[in-house]
Amino acid sequence: MTGFLRVLAVSLLVVSAARAQEMHDHGIPEKLGKVSFPISCDPSVQKPFDRGVALLHSFAYAAAGQAFEGVVAKDPACAMGHWGIAMVFFHPVWTPALPADTFARGQAEARAAARLAATSSPRERTYIQALGRLYQGGDVKPAQRTLAYEQAMAGVARDNPKDVEAQVFYAVALLSNASMTDKTHAKQKQAIAILDPLFRAHPDHPGIAHYLIHACDSAELAQRGLPAARKYADIAPSAPHALHMPSHIFTRLGLWDDSIHSNLASEKAAREHGDTMGQLHAMDYLVYAYMQSGRDKEARAVIGDLKTMRGLDMSDFGIAYAATAMPIREIVEQGRWNEAATIAPPDGAPASVVAIAVWAKGLGLARSGHPDEARAEAARLDQIEAQLKTSGDDYWSTQTGVLASEVKAWAAQASGDAAAAVALMTDAAEREDRVEKRPVTPGPIVPAREQLGELLLAQKQPGPALAAFKTALTQAPGRAGALRGEKAAEAMR
Structure with a gap:
């Protein structure tokens, strides 16, 4: 940070x-x-x-x-x-x-x-x-x-x-x-x-x-x-x-068109003046807004631009965060779990950024039917959480702990332990609800409360799932995943 x-x-x-x-x-x-x-x-x-x-x-x-x-x-x-x-x-x-x-x-x-x-x-x-x-x-x-x-x-x-x-x-x-x-x-x-x-x-x-x-x-x-x-x-x-x-x-x-307009202008200004961090920061907000408004092609184009950028200083938190989060947002929001399971942590990035990649890989493993391998990634997240806490970074240690619980929840679901899955994800959602996001990010890759709704849907619990999605939408209006989940839960009732 x-x-x-x-x-x-x-x-x-x-x-x-x-x-x-x-x-x-x-x-x-x-x-x-x-x-x-x-x-x-x-x-x-x-x-x-x-x-x-x-x-x-x-x-x-x-x-x-x-x-x-x-x-x-x-x-x-x-x-x-x-x-x-x-x-x-x-x-x-x-x-x-x-x-x-x-x-x-x-x-x-x-x-x-x-x-x-x-x-x-x-x-x-x-x-x-x-x-x-x-x-x-x-x-x-x-x-x-x-x-x-x-x-x-x-x-x-x-x-x-x-x-x-x-x-x-x-x-x-x-x-x-x-x-x-x-x-x-x-x-x-x-x-x-x-x-x-x-x-x-x-x-x-x-x-x-x-x-x-x-x-x-x-x-x-x-x-x-x-x-x-x-x-x-x-x-x-x-x-x-x-x-x-x-x-x-x-x-x-959830005013996605306004956010896109704002960040297109910001990204252009930063790029013209060689401000790599500012450019990436705007691009991350752009990817987020494009994904929520269903403009997946535009989101992929921004990620394509990211891949052409050379010599990024991944030891810098802001650069590393945006460069790591952007492609993960697109993969996870699209539910491409086999691809998520192959994500590798960025070399030389701060531990709090590495955690995002480890989380995405763990999520991909759990949701593609590999719970034991997912638990190994959750254990890595536990280690990163402890490392961050020891260094005095209480904010990102808390966030990393939330990510670890999310991976453990999906691993439990993949192993058939539905009750443990709900308990773990509920705990993650409650902990995430207690802290605000930092300005570095437009929001979590997928909020824990939204994931709780997805988990409950997978367990054929439409009522509790609907409640989770509605709560998620009060916290982050207009998120595409929560809107889809809300619609699915209503149809299942």
Whole structure:
């Protein structure tokens, strides 16, 4: 996960900088949205500073860093210029939020801002003081830093109720501490309560729309994020991340044509600028959307494009995840179990990605009548789960444990132990239900709850199967497999 997010940050800002340069070269005005963040530095740096904040809000971190460095070059005494540079190294809705390899640089810039703060306005000093909590010295865990920053930004927002940026940065600080296991979405709802009225008042602000999408990226809240998803790409088309991000909401709502449109644009932009990770990320979302809308030929075409890509760095999580998941999605969704049984783990990929290939092979073996061989793959998944847990990767260890239970369930079904199969798959579904998905993926290859419906159908239990499919569709509307299963269960009753 760490590698993916770090590369995503770098690639997005490189693409954004290239896109901005391309637009300048061709005389096309850059469009990043409207941001107004008054500072007390030399008046000549106000517009460049606002541009830097707009880029920051669209996660164009490298380009934002260049903008803030330009501010400091023109006005060396501008404390907020250093604040901006330090903020570039804080990635609030990703993991890790404070990448270890850039933390020292961010801390140095935060300290530079603090040294220069005496000549800043009282309002600016509160931003700098909050930043200091994020980059405080000592042996402080990252989660403690982001929580301290959130608490400090709560004070900034409270004391400056008419300062739009104070409210926006507080909202995204809340999101930085949202737990993947909190199904009440408490932090997200706090952020939405701040951002919703701001979106109505400032419909062209890039951060408001962007963070609303992140706050609403769950089955419960996705509908509330739809207006922002419809708007964000038009607000900041010069920031490639704005082309992809709306598809997070479209995917949650089963709006496949919208997701396809969004990711075609994102894939094209990434490909044109050599952003391999961004290209693959959009392609994975494309394959998912094509499969759910019955456009299997288009999905295979995207996978064909993947196969022509050479020199992929499979040690990078984001690249490895998308490159591994795409063909597996198509094989498993099509139920080509003999083919699934031959899938080999990708060489050099992170353990959490290897697990997906092991799962697919185990599933293929179990569902093509080879339960003992499937159990061997499940045992490999147990080992990967333990490895991830030991390394401290609780999220992906949990997900790998779910995959292991799914393979064990289908192996039990193939061995004729129907009760054990249902118990194992029910456990997998309940565990998967307790955690949210990461932004790296449009969703599980096949949700456990949907597989539970398939299993119950195979056991000629249409009533319980129908209930499982209906629940699966509330969590992931429009999924083709669950819709087919629902129809089959109704016909069997």
